[in-house]
Amino acid sequence: MPNKADNISMSVIKRLPRYYRFLGNLKKNGVVRISSKELSSKMGFTASQIRQDLNCFGGFGQQGYGYNVEQLYNEIGTILGVNNGNKAIIIGMGNLGKAMASHMKFAKSGFNIIGLFDSDKSLMGEAVNGMEISHMSSLGEFCKENSPTVAVLCIPEAAAEDIVRELVSLGVNNFWNFSHYDVAANFPGTVSENVHLNDSLMTLNYQMMNKS
Amino acid sequence: MPNKADNISMSVIKRLPRYYRFLGNLKKNGVVRISSKELSSKMGFTASQIRQDLNCFGGFGQQGYGYNVEQLYNEIGTILGVNNGNKAIIIGMGNLGKAMASHMKFAKSGFNIIGLFDSDKSLMGEAVNGMEISHMSSLGEFCKENSPTVAVLCIPEAAAEDIVRELVSLGVNNFWNFSHYDVAANFPGTVSENVHLNDSLMTLNYQMMNKS
Numbered sequence: 001m002p003n004k005a006d007n008i009s010m011s012v013i014k015r016l017p018r019y020y021r022f023l024g025n026l027k028k029n030g031v032v033r034i035s036s037k038e039l040s041s042k043m044g045f046t047a048s049q050i051r052q053d054l055n056c057f058g059g060f061g062q063q064g065y066g067y068n069v070e071q072l073y074n075e076i077g078t079i080l081g082v083n084n085g086n087k088a089i090i091i092g093m094g095n096l097g098k099a100m101a102s103h104m105k106f107a108k109s110g111f112n113i114i115g116l117f118d119s120d121k122s123l124m125g126e127a128v129n130g131m132e133i134s135h136m137s138s139l140g141e142f143c144k145e146n147s148p149t150v151a152v153l154c155i156p157e158a159a160a161e162d163i164v165r166e167l168v169s170l171g172v173n174n175f176w177n178f179s180h181y182d183v184a185a186n187f188p189g190t191v192s193e194n195v196h197l198n199d200s201l202m203t204l205n206y207q208m209m210n211k212s
Numbered sequence: 213m214p215n216k217a218d219n220i221s222m223s224v225i226k227r228l229p230r231y232y233r234f235l236g237n238l239k240k241n242g243v244v245r246i247s248s249k250e251l252s253s254k255m256g257f258t259a260s261q262i263r264q265d266l267n268c269f270g271g272f273g274q275q276g277y278g279y280n281v282e283q284l285y286n287e288i289g290t291i292l293g294v295n296n297g298n299k300a301i302i303i304g305m306g307n308l309g310k311a312m313a314s315h316m317k318f319a320k321s322g323f324n325i326i327g328l329f330d331s332d333k334s335l336m337g338e339a340v341n342g343m344e345i346s347h348m349s350s351l352g353e354f355c356k357e358n359s360p361t362v363a364v365l366c367i368p369e370a371a372a373e374d375i376v377r378e379l380v381s382l383g384v385n386n387f388w389n390f391s392h393y394d395v396a397a398n399f400p401g402t403v404s405e406n407v408h409l410n411d412s413l414m415t416l417n418y419q420m421m422n423k424s
Contacts, residue, residue: 010256011227013418017411044222081417095311102307109413150420174420176413191423193416197407199229201321201388204405205293206225208362208386211403 008056015053016076018043023073035066084110088150089142089172091163093118093126093133096178097154101128111150115142136163143170150174157181164190220268227265228288230255235285247278296322299359301384303375304366305330305338305345308390312364313340323362327354348375355382362386369393376402 022043026034036054040047054072057079077083088111090097097116106113116128119136126133134142142148151172155163160181167175168187175183175192183192234255238246248266252259266284269291289295300323302309309328318325328340331348338345346354354360363384367375372393379387380399387395387404395404 009258011261014411014415015223016418017408017414020414021408021411046221049223079418080414081421082414084417084421086417086420095307096315099307099311104409104413106413109410110417111413150416174416176416191416191419193412193419195409195412196229196233197316198321199226199233200405200407201316201318201323202229202232202292202294203226204362204386204388204403205296205298205322206228206291207403207405208298209293209296 012053012056015045016080019050019053020073020076020080020082023069023076026069027073031069033066033068039067080110082108082110085112086110086150086174087112087114087146087148088152088176089113089115089117089148090152090154091117091136091167092154092156092159093120093123093128094154097152098128100152100154101131113152114146114148117142139166140170143167143172148172150176152176153179153181153183155179161186224265224268227257228292231262231265232285232288232292232294235281235288238281239285243281245278245280251279293322294320297324298322298362298386299324299326300362300364300388301325301327301329301354301360302364302366303329303348303379304368304371305332305335305340306366309364309366310340312366313343325364326358326360329354351378352382355379355384360384362388364388365391365393365395367391373398 019039022039036047036050039045040050043050045053054067057075085107088106090101090113093101093116097118101113101116113131116131116133117136117139118133121135123133124135149172151167151174153160153163153175155178157180160179160183164175164181164183164187168190173190175190177183177192177194183190183194231251234251248259248262251257252262255262257265266279269287297319300318302313302325305313305328309330313325313328325343328343328345329348329351330345333347335345336347361384363379363386365372365375365387367390369392372391372395376387376393376395376399380402385402387402389395389404389406395402395406
C-alpha cells in the first residue's frame with residue numbers, strides 16, 4: 001500500500017477508527033463491498049469526504065466497484081496498529097482505573113495491559129480482571145524489567161505532573177490521558193491522546209435540543 | 213444569532229465541543245480575540261475548516277478582526293446547551309457508573325444527575341458523590357415523580373435492551389451510552405450518544421506509530 005500518511009491531518013486520523021468500526025460491522029454482517037455513497041449514508045459523512053479521507057492513505061476504492069469491505073477493514077486496521085500489542089500499564093486504580101481494567105477491550109485496539117499501579121496501600125494485592133494491583137513504589141523496577149511504552153492515566157490532574165515526569169524518566173512516553181493535565185504541552189516528545197468525555201456529553205445535549 | 217443549524221452535519225457538531233474547550237482556555241488566559249488562522253494552528257483544523265464550521269451557525273467573525281473569544285465561547289455554549297440542566301440518571305453503578313458519578317463534571321455540559329440506579333441489592337444505600345444508589349425496582353416511581361429525560365448507560369450490552377425499553381416507557385428518551393448496544397437503531401425516536409473509547413485508543417496507537 002502506498003504510504004502517503006506523512007501529512008495527514010489529525011481530523012482525518014480521528015475518523016479512521018470510526019471507519020474501522022463500521023467496516024467491522026459490515027464484515028460481520030457478510031457485506032463484501034460497499035460504495036462510498038452507501039458508506040456515507042451509514043456513517044453520516046459525505047461521500048466526497050470519505051473518498052478524500054481514504055485517498056490520504058493511497059486510496060482503496062475502484063471507480064464503479066466501490067470498496068472491498070474486508071480489504072479496507074484490514075488495511076485501516078494495519079494503519080491504526082491494531083495488532084501491535086503495545087505494552088501498557090494503568091496508573092490510578094480508583095473507580096475509573098478499575099472500570100478501564102475490567103471493561104476495556106485493549107487488545108482489540110493494539111494494547112496489552114501488563115501492570116496496574118496505585119499509591120493507595122489498601123489496594124495492594126487486590127486483583128482486577130485477574131491482575132493484581134501494585135504499589136507505585138515498584139514502578140521503577142517494573143519498568144526496567146518489562147519496558148512498557150504506554151501509560152493509561154486514571155489519576156487526578158493535580159497528581160499528573162509528578163507521575164508523568166517519573167514515567168518519562170522510565171521510558172514511558174505515550175499516554176492515554178483521562179486526567180485534564182496537558183501532558184503534550186509540558187513534556188515535549190511525548191504522545192498523548194486525551195479523553196474528553198464532556199465533549200461527548202455536549203454532543204448529546206446538542207442532539208437533544210435539535211431533535212427533528 | 214441567525215439559526216442555520218437545521219442541516220448541520222454531525223461531523224461539524226462533533227467539533228463544536230472542541231471549539232468550546234479551546235475558547236474556554238483562551239478566555240481563562242485573558243485572550244480577547246483570535247483569528248481563524250491562530251485558532252487553526254492551536255486546534256489542528258485548517259483555517260478554512262474553522263470558518264466553514266462557524267459559518268454553519270451564522271458566522272461570528274469579522275474580516276480583519278477575527279473572533280471575539282468570549283462572545284464566540286458563549287454563543288457556542290448556548291448552541292451546545294451548557295446551561296440546560298437536563299435531568300439525568302445513571303443506570304449501572306459498577307466501577308464505570310461510580311467513576312462517572314464521582315469524576316464527571318456533568319453540570320458543565322448541561323446535565324444534572326438526580327439519581328443513581330443498580331439492580332445489585334448489595335449496593336443499596338451506598339453513597340457516591342453524596343448521592344445514594346437506588347434499586348432498579350424503584351425506577352418507575354422515581355421517574356414519575358422526577359421526570360428525568362436522560363439516562364447514562366453504564367451497563368453491559370446484554371442488559372441494555374430490557375433496560376432501555378423500560379426507560380423509554382417511562383419517558384426517558386435520551387441516552388449517553390457506554391454499552392455497545394445500538395439504542396438508536398432499536399428504539400426509533402430516541403437520541404443516543406455512544407462513547408467509543410476504543411476509537412480514542414486507536415488514535416493513540418496511530419500517533420505512536422507515526423511520531424515524527
